[in-house]
Amino acid sequence: MQVSVTFKNIEPSERLKSFVQEKLSKFDKFFNGPAEASVILSTEKFRSIVEVSLSGDRLVINGKEETED
Helix, strand or coil: CEEEEEEECCCCCHHHHHHHHHHHHHHHHHCCCCCEEEEEEEEECCEEEEEEEEEECCEEEEEEEEECC
């Protein structure tokens, strides 16, 4: 799975990027062909926001989560 990670208003780190790639690699078994994942990690005031978009096999999955941690 090809994964692209974008950092907004947050210090980019290899550790965080590898964590995201490790978690998304579990979705490979659900796609028969090549799949792509786009992840945006951002902070706004006191909130941390993650947006994930998975695409492959004529399927697109979008998700967004916000937390104060």
